[in-house]
Each structure stands twice: as structure tokens, then as C-alpha cells.
Amino acid sequence: IYRVYTIFILFIMLFIEFLLHQILRVVAKDEVQLSLIRELEDLDFWRGVTDVHSPVDVRVPSHSLQSVKVYLETLDIEYSVMIEDLQVMLDEEQEEMDSALRVVEPRDTNSFDYSRYHTLQEIYEFQDMLVAENPSLVSKIVIGQSYQGRPINVLKFSTGGTKRPAIWIDTGIHSREWVTQASGTWFAKKIVTDYGKDPALTAILNNMDIFLEIVTNPDGFYYTHSSNRMWRKTRKPNRGSNCVGVDPNRNWDAGFGAPGASNNPCSETYRGPSAHSESEVRSIVDFVKSHRNFKAFVSIHSYSQMLLYPYGYTRTPAKDQAELHSLARKAISDLATLYGTRYRYGSIINTIYQASGGTIDWTYNQGIKYSYTFELRDTGRYGFILPANQIIPTAKETWLALMAIMDHTNKNPY
Amino acid sequence: MPGPLPSCSHTFTAVFSFSSSISQTNQSMALRILLALVVLVGVDGSPTGTMAPEMGSAYMPTDSNCIPEMANETYQIPFQGSEGDAEDAMATGDLNPNHYPAQRAAKVVQHYLNTRHGSPFRLFGLHSVENGSAENVNDTGRKYQLGLTVHEIISNTTLNCTAEVIFPDGAEQQPPVVQVSCEDLSKSNATAEEEAFYQQYKSNQSLVSAQNLPDSYGHIDPDKKPFWHLGIVASSFVMLNESNENTLYNMAQVANITQLATENEQLKFDSHILLHDMVSQEILHWKLLFTWSPAEGVEVQDMEQLRRCNH
Numbered sequence: 001i002y003r004v005y006t007i008f009i010l011f012i013m014l015f016i017e018f019l020l021h022q023i024l025r026v027v028a029k030d031e032v033q034l035s036l037i038r039e040l041e042d043l044d045f046w047r048g049v050t051d052v053h054s055p056v057d058v059r060v061p062s063h064s065l066q067s068v069k070v071y072l073e074t075l076d077i078e079y080s081v082m083i084e085d086l087q088v089m090l091d092e093e094q095e096e097m098d099s100a101l102r103v104v105e106p107r108d109t110n111s112f113d114y115s116r117y118h119t120l121q122e123i124y125e126f127q128d129m130l131v132a133e134n135p136s137l138v139s140k141i142v143i144g145q146s147y148q149g150r151p152i153n154v155l156k157f158s159t160g161g162t163k164r165p166a167i168w169i170d171t172g173i174h175s176r177e178w179v180t181q182a183s184g185t186w187f188a189k190k191i192v193t194d195y196g197k198d199p200a201l202t203a204i205l206n207n208m209d210i211f212l213e214i215v216t217n218p219d220g221f222y223y224t225h226s227s228n229r230m231w232r233k234t235r236k237p238n239r240g241s242n243c244v245g246v247d248p249n250r251n252w253d254a255g256f257g258a259p260g261a262s263n264n265p266c267s268e269t270y271r272g273p274s275a276h277s278e279s280e281v282r283s284i285v286d287f288v289k290s291h292r293n294f295k296a297f298v299s300i301h302s303y304s305q306m307l308l309y310p311y312g313y314t315r316t317p318a319k320d321q322a323e324l325h326s327l328a329r330k331a332i333s334d335l336a337t338l339y340g341t342r343y344r345y346g347s348i349i350n351t352i353y354q355a356s357g358g359t360i361d362w363t364y365n366q367g368i369k370y371s372y373t374f375e376l377r378d379t380g381r382y383g384f385i386l387p388a389n390q391i392i393p394t395a396k397e398t399w400l401a402l403m404a405i406m407d408h409t410n411k412n413p414y
Numbered sequence: 415m416p417g418p419l420p421s422c423s424h425t426f427t428a429v430f431s432f433s434s435s436i437s438q439t440n441q442s443m444a445l446r447i448l449l450a451l452v453v454l455v456g457v458d459g460s461p462t463g464t465m466a467p468e469m470g471s472a473y474m475p476t477d478s479n480c481i482p483e484m485a486n487e488t489y490q491i492p493f494q495g496s497e498g499d500a501e502d503a504m505a506t507g508d509l510n511p512n513h514y515p516a517q518r519a520a521k522v523v524q525h526y527l528n529t530r531h532g533s534p535f536r537l538f539g540l541h542s543v544e545n546g547s548a549e550n551v552n553d554t555g556r557k558y559q560l561g562l563t564v565h566e567i568i569s570n571t572t573l574n575c576t577a578e579v580i581f582p583d584g585a586e587q588q589p590p591v592v593q594v595s596c597e598d599l600s601k602s603n604a605t606a607e608e609e610a611f612y613q614q615y616k617s618n619q620s621l622v623s624a625q626n627l628p629d630s631y632g633h634i635d636p637d638k639k640p641f642w643h644l645g646i647v648a649s650s651f652v653m654l655n656e657s658n659e660n661t662l663y664n665m666a667q668v669a670n671i672t673q674l675a676t677e678n679e680q681l682k683f684d685s686h687i688l689l690h691d692m693v694s695q696e697i698l699h700w701k702l703l704f705t706w707s708p709a710e711g712v713e714v715q716d717m718e719q720l721r722r723c724n725h
Contacts, residue, residue, distance in 0.1 A: 117631050178630075229630045230666065230688065230697045247695075268695035304692070342542070344512045352514055353693050380521075380664030381539055381567065383690055387632030 025237070026056045026072065026079045033077050040068065109133060114186045115392050117178055120150075120222050123215055126185060127153055134192045137205075143213075144283025147236040150218040152283050157191050157210040165413065167204075167296040167406050168288070168368075170213040173248050173280075173359070174232045175220030177302040179376050179386045179394050184214035184300070186395035187402070200403060204410045208295070217248055217280055230384065234278050238265035246272035249301075250355065251281045252362035255313025260349075260356035271357050288366065296370035296409040297363040298402065303383050304352065304375035305343045307332050307401065310364040312348035312355035320369050321347070327408050328372070331401035338397040341377065348373065370409045374398065509546040509558075516546035518662050518693075519558040523577045525654040525663070526592040527564060532647030532712060534611050534640030535604035541565040541572055555582040556659065564596065568643075573598055581659050589655045608708040611640055615681055621673040628667065641671050641683075644712065648704045649687045651714045662692035669699075680705035680713075686720070 028034040037056055044059040060068050072079050106112040109130050118126070131138045137157055144152045158164065171184030191210060194201045204210075215221050219235035233245030243266035250261035253275035261271035276282045288294055309324040311317075318324060325346070332343040348355055352375070360371040377386055377394045386394070509516040520543045527538040544561040551557045558579040563572050575596035582588040615622060627642040628634045634642050645668035653663035666688040674682040682705045689698045699720035706712045 224630075230690075232695060268697075346512060350510070350513045379539070380690075382628060382632055383664050383666050385628045385630060385632045385667060387628065390632070 024058050024060055024068070024072075024079045026058060026077060028056070028077065033075065036075055036077065040071075043068070109189055109192075112185075112189070114182070114189065114395070116388050117182055117391070118185065119225055120215060120218055123181065123185060124151075124153065127155060127188070127214070130155065130188055130192065137192055137195060138188075141211075141287075143287045144279055146217070146219045146280055147234055147278070148219045148222075150222070152218065152280060153213070153215070154287070155188055155212045155214070157195075157205060157212070159195075159205050161209075163291065163293050164207065164209045165293050165295045166209040166211055166291065167298070167409060168211045168213075168294055168363075169298045169300065169402065170216045170284070170359075171300045172214060172221055173216040173299060174301055175217045175224045176230050176232050176384045177376075178224070178384065179302050179391060180300045181215055181221065182388075182391045183376065183395040183398055184212060186392065187399060188212055188214065190395075190399055200407055204406050207410055208406075210406075213284070216284075219280075220245070232268050233270065234280055236278060238270075239273070241265040243270075246270050246278050248278055248281050249299075249359055250357040251275065251278050252285075252357050252359050254358060254361035254365055255311075255356035258313050258356040260313050260354040260358075269355075275357065285362075288363065288368075294363070294366075294368050295414070296372075296405060297360060297368045298370075298372050298374065298405065299359045300374045300376065300398075302376040302386070303378055303380065305341065305377060305379050306351055306373075306375040307343055307345040308348045308351055308360075308373040308375070309345075310347065310361045310371055312353075312358040312361055315349055318347070318364060324370070324372075327370070327405065330408070331372075331404040334404045335397045335401040338400060339393055341397055343401075369414060370405060372405060374401070506548055506550065509548055511543040511546055514662075515548065515659065516543045516558070516560060518657075518659060519546065519548075519579045519581075520560055520562045520577075521662055522579050522590050522654065522657045523560065523562060523575070523592060523594050524564060525650040525657065526594060527596075528647050528650035529654055529712070531599065532643070532650060533604060533608055533706070533708070534643045534647075535568055535607045537567045537643050537646060539565045539567050551580065553583065555580050557581075569603055571598075575599075581657075587656060587658060590657055592654075605708065612681065612706075612708050615673060616679075621675060623670070623672040624668070625670050626667065627671070642668055644683065644704075644706060645671055645685055645687055647706075647712045648683075648685060648702045648714060649689060649700065651704075651712070652687075652700050652702065652717055653689060655717075656689075660693055664690050664692070666690040666697060676705070680707045680710065 026037055028037055040058060043064070045056065058068075069079070106126075106129075109126060112126055112129075127140055131140050137159065139156045139158070141154045141156055142151045143154050146152060169184070169187065171180035171187075174180075191201065191205075191212075195205050196202055217234060220231050220233060223231045223235055231245075233247050235245055237244050238246075243264075245265075247261065247267075247269045250269050250271040256271060256275040262269045264270060272278055276285050288297075307328045309318060309321075309328060328345040332345050335341060335343060344351055348358065348361075358373075360373050364371040376398060377390060382390075505515050511517075517540075520540050524538055524540040532538065541563040544563065546558060546560045548556060548558045558577075558581075560577045560579065562575050562577060564575055565572050573596040575594055577592065577594035580591040582590070622641070624635075624638045624641050627638055627645065646665050649665045653665070657663060669686040669688055671683055671685040674684055676682045683703070685702045685704070687700050687702055689700060690696075691698065701716075701718045701720060702714060703716040704712055704714045
């Protein structure tokens, strides 16, 4: 029995070998420390060495942990342990790969199942397939990297021209709102299917470009699959707190710091340490600013069944309130024609709640007049976990509202 | 599987830092045995390690009174008065029925109706607010008068209702007081199904248990749907109690519902339920012990909010 017990312990020790890998966050105080950190080059850097005061994240295997920590402590280099359990993440990825082998991979975007929820990997592959199948219409632009280093992809739908007036659509900025990423995927396919067939969409694309960001918060989205289906925010750790993540829809430079967001990192509406502190937000800001020619900006969330326009941070009506209101009315009545789904509409602050640092408040203040936020199905019965059989109906009815907005934008240049 | 220990990951961290202070020469043997023992004792803090890939909820059903979490987040009670809301929550007179003040009050009516009339086969959802007005009541609170329609979800019928909701003033949360009258409310076609369901689980040899209703993909097995409905009804008691002018509650998911044996006529359940507050966007975890029978409806015996384990 003693022998069995020893073998059991040895087995456990081998098993936990990977279990105790830690990610250390190291911060250099000066150039000297920075070069000393670089000396750890044999280790696996998750977030590379950039400059003084910028955090460096390094994965340290359990057998090296003590010596690495001693090294850092002796040199008085600040570090903290990011208690992300690496083994668990790897198990999840292995599980995903195993299950992927069991599921038949779609060979093209025609065999992609739009009526199911997909993983990050599957959506990224879909994007590449769509580009490959429609090279003259679609291209993929990587506008930045998420905190954990995932590419932030935007699909550009264009029939030519240079810096044409453009329409922006994003889904999945809040990762738990799964019907939005699923709808975004459907929209992408819809655009390539309808171009050349639907007169309204064809007219729009002959004049304007459409940019579609399907997974706006990839780290959060991965986390909703691997760990917590209800995760909303980014996955960036917060200095001085055990709590992770910033609400990317409170992180924009519009009323930043005003009531309508939290300054507590543990809150679901934490605004972040500063405006645009999240790379997921900053990437879009930089892209929009350098493009200079966006005319409509639609950010898609769930749930509540609402179509909202600015502002969220103030009761002062938007200058274009009347036009935005009547366009919203048109859009949601078009939406209702399909299944009778009822939407409410109005400014953010009147219709849902006060919210500061929001996306469309910023885009509107940049001069992008047709700035809207959707809250898709439903009104609370299923909430974030909307049954997959509602994905396509939701996408289809929402598309009608989007077409109304895009059509109006195209016909009302400014 | 063993229930997670509230201090499990705390212990783990402590052991680890102890073991890393062991000198290099001793480390090989002592550390490995120590770590092996720790693993055997219970590195069970992370819900992820024990969850199937198709997991729906973030958290395991727990016998402890806190929720262990991967990132060890410090729980912060969400601030119910979302900053800045206060100014317009004082809207008085006629209300725009599409704006949030009337909508939040109407949602309270939904919760109330579910506590009074909800069952595994009868469930109410707010359909629309037609009109509303609000006034201050002396110094005791705020009173809303509403004209609304509600949807009985399972029979797919819509009822007109009028309601009055009073939100009491005070620093601490007190339940709103609701009066409502709906046309055709007493009519219920569900009695046959309720009775059949009741008999099935009253006389069952084994006690039923279900998790993640719905799962991550929004799926619920058809034979588990009545338990999802029961979860909604039971959580309506909590949502009603916790509602004020700065909240809007929906049930997000039934993480776990487990039937318990009883000596009396009721069916009895222990449950772990996730609520979502739209205003703070927080997910709140509650444990609910409740009974149900066709005659008595749902009665909650115990309710307790679960907080995250602190470090």
C-alpha cells in the first residue's frame, strides 16, 4: 500500500508540474532595471519589454519560480503575481481543440452554421474565409491588439475609391452579449450575399465603405467561453486591486469621470484609470481619427430591445436630436415588420440610464452624426443567454434597422 | 466532488509562499511533497478546473457561503444609487412611458405578479407601459401609478393592468409596496399541468437536480423548463425585495436547483440563482430555499446573497 501511495504522489507531482506556473508582472523603474529584465530572455514573455514603467508579463515555470523571484528581489525590481491559473487555460484550449476535431470545420462561409454560437477561433477563421471568397469586396484590417495580445480584426467592405465616406458597425464590445457577435457574423455574410443583388445595399456600397468589427473585446469573449459566461469587461488587471477588467463602454473620452460610470475596479461599469486606457478602445479611436471620414457609427449590445442615440453622459439634447429621433423611429418600425419585435428608442440617458464615457457619445462629439447604439433581444426572459435559435431572427430584423440607418446616411451626405 | 473551501486558494497561496522560502537544497524533496499534499487536500478554488466545457454558469453550486473565483475578485456591493440617476428619479407628474423611470416601476409589478401567481407553468413578463405618473408621498416615499400590459408567457396571452408602486424612502433598502389589478388574472389553464408536475416529483423515488438553466447557449431541456420557471418565480421574491428606483432586475440563470426531501405536502428546493441588475450591470448570486405546491404556490423559506470570497 505504501508503494501505491508513493506512485500516486509521484503521479500527482508530475501532474501539477504545469499547475504551478505563474505569470509575474514585472515593472522596471529605470533603464538599468529594464535591461536586467531583458536578461530573463529564456522565459516566455506574454507581454514584452517595452519601456520603463510599462508592465512586463512573464510566464515562469514552477521550477524556476523561486530563482526568478530571488533575482528580482535582489535587484529590487518590483513584481506581482498575476494569479491566472495557466494550467486551467491550457486545459480549456486542449478541450476546445479536441472538440474541434469532433465537429466538422466549415469549409466555406456557405457551410458555416449561423444559427449556432461560435468560439473566437471559429469567428476568426470565418473572417479569413470570407475574405478569401470575396477578395475584391472584403479585406481584413488588424487595427490593434487586445490586452492579452489577440488581434483586433475589422472587416472592410469596399467597392473601391479612396477613403470613401464610411459606416462603422461593431459587435461584442461587451463579451457576454453573445447574440451580438453572432449577428455580426451574419451581417458580414449578408453584405457579400446582397451586394449586386439588393439595390439599396448595392447603392450604399457603390458610394461608401462599411467597416465591421465582430469581436470588439476578444479577451473578454475568450473568457466567456473558458471561465465565466457572464463576463462583460476587458481582461486587463487593475493596479492595486484583485479585480480585473475595465468596462470598454465607459472608457471613451466623452464625459469621462462624470456620473454614469464607476471608479471602482471591481465594478462592472469601471471606467478605467484614464480615457482610452484599454487597447480595445484605443485601437478604434486611432482608426477612426486617422480615417477622418466616418459618417455613421453603430455599436451593438444586448439586451433590452432598444435603439439609442447620444447622449448618455448629459441631459443636454444632442444638436441633431430631432433627426436622430425620427431616423430611429423609422429604423425600429422597419425592424418590427419582420417578426413584430418591439423596440423602444430615444437618447441613452432618457431611455436606459445615465452612462458616461460611452462609445457613441465620443463618436458623436467627433462629428459622426449618425451615431447609434442597439440593445438587441430580448427584454430579460433569457437576457444574455439568448437561445441560439433566436440568432438568425435577431440578425435579420436588426439588419432592416441597420439598412434604414445606412440608407439615410448614404442619402444625406454632410 | 468536494465542496470548495472558502479559504482554499488562500491556503494554497500561503503554502506556496512558505514553500518558496525553503532553501534551494531542501526544495526538491520537501517542496514537492508539500505541494502534492496541498493538491490532495484541495486545490479546488477554481471553478474552471471542475467544469465541463459546455459550462453555462461561472460558479459551481456551493455549500460554502462564498463564491471562489479564478481571479479572486474582491466583492463590492454594487452602489444602488447609480451616480446621477437621483436627479431624474425625482421626475414628478406625467411620465414618458418609454423612459426608464416608468419602466423600472413596471418591472417591479412583474416581479410582484410572479410572486403571487407564478408557477412552473405560469409566468409573467412586462409587455409594455402605456402611461405613468409619479409623485412624492409626504416624506415617506415615491408613488407611481401605471397603466401597463403584461404577458403571460406560457399561454402567450396579454393582459391589461393598472398598478400602484410605492418606493419607500430611507437609507436602507426596503421592498416596494405594490397594488395591481389585471383583467382576467384569475383565469389559469395551467392547473392540469401543475398537478401532473407536482405528482410526478412528489412521488418520485429520486430527488431531481438541474444545473445551468439555461446553459451558455440558451438551451434548456424541455423537461427541465418547469424548474427554470420555478427559479424565476422564486427569484422574483428577491428581485421584488431588492428593487428601487435605481434598479432593474432580471433573472440571468438558475445555476443550480436541487430538490430536497420533505415530510409535508410541498415540493422543496434549494437553489443558486444569478440575477442581473441592468442599472449597475452587476450579476448577483443568491441562494434560495423554497417550497411549491399547486395549492400554496411558491413560498421562500430562506434567502441569502452570496458574496465573493475575499483575500
